Amino acid sequence: MTKDFTLKVDILGYWGAFPQPGGATSGVLITTSEGKFLIDLGSGVLAKYFEHGNLSEQFQGVLLSHLHYDHMGDIGCLCYAINHANRVGTRSSKMIVYAPNSPAIMWKAIQYPYSDTRVLEDGMELEIAGAKVTVKKVNHTIECYAFRIERNGRSVVFYTDSSYDESHIDFIKGADLLICEATVSLGTRHSTGRGHMSDIEAGMTAAAAGVGKLCLYHLPSDGDIPFMRIRAGSKYDGPIVTPDMVSEFIL
Numbered sequence: 001m002t003k004d005f006t007l008k009v010d011i012l013g014y015w016g017a018f019p020q021p022g023g024a025t026s027g028v029l030i031t032t033s034e035g036k037f038l039i040d041l042g043s044g045v046l047a048k049y050f051e052h053g054n055l056s057e058q059f060q061g062v063l064l065s066h067l068h069y070d071h072m073g074d075i076g077c078l079c080y081a082i083n084h085a086n087r088v089g090t091r092s093s094k095m096i097v098y099a100p101n102s103p104a105i106m107w108k109a110i111q112y113p114y115s116d117t118r119v120l121e122d123g124m125e126l127e128i129a130g131a132k133v134t135v136k137k138v139n140h141t142i143e144c145y146a147f148r149i150e151r152n153g154r155s156v157v158f159y160t161d162s163s164y165d166e167s168h169i170d171f172i173k174g175a176d177l178l179i180c181e182a183t184v185s186l187g188t189r190h191s192t193g194r195g196h197m198s199d200i201e202a203g204m205t206a207a208a209a210g211v212g213k214l215c216l217y218h219l220p221s222d223g224d225i226p227f228m229r230i231r232a233g234s235k236y237d238g239p240i241v242t243p244d245m246v247s248e249f250i251l
């Protein structure tokens with residue numbers, strides 16, 4: 001890696017539940033001068049990752065927010081690819097996978113000989129690729145975590161899937177970038193809304209936490225995305241983007 005930046009954030013997929021043509025569900029690549037890791041690995045994300053990198057030792061692992069398929073559907077194929085990288089000598093180590101250990105059947109399904117699978121817990125701190133990651137349990141239909149990634153005073157918070165909750169604001173406070181779900185909007189039928197937030201609630205969260213920029217994420221397949229930005233902007237005065245317009249952030 002030649003260029004030194006504090007944190008580079010690439011949004012590889014952003015659809016909730018299932019991908020749209022040419023796209024992918026949840027997946028974010030974090031790059032530092034010390035390596036790379038993925039947050040979530042939903043349907044279509046692995047192919048997008050290969051546009052940005054390979055599986056040499058620079059690739060350190062994956063944090064899975066929760067074990068719904070739109071957040072981990074590609075993990076099995078990544079395990080095959082890690083196996084291949086070890087076999088052909090482009091890699092000589094396992095990848096680290098952090099995930100909740102429930103639902104038990106899904107936890108069991110992500111165990112693999114070339115993965116070092118570690119259990120996420122509320123409040124834990126870990127370090128990966130030279131970045132500090134703080135883990136926060138959020139409100140979803142199954143066990144689910146948000147991540148705050150910090151390095152040299154720069155920060156990004158990854159916050160999906162969760163219902164709106166003012167008690168989460170302290171965790172998000174002052175982040176340079178908030179990647180926040182907006183699964184529900186006026187007129188959408190994509191989701192029942194249970195365990196999720198609307199575009200307006202994403203705006204309220206960004207405003208209350210005083211973040212530098214809001215990126216709406218985990219978008220509904222039937223959403224009017226420009227309209228969703230306007231709705232979020234009714235609550236938050238700062239810059240609002242969606243990954244269809246900006247997918248790379250240098251922090």
Ligand SMILES: [Zn+2]
Nearest residue numbers: 016017070161
């Ligand atoms: Zn989801």
Ligand SMILES: [Zn+2]
Nearest residue numbers: 066068140161
């Ligand atoms: Zn989910």
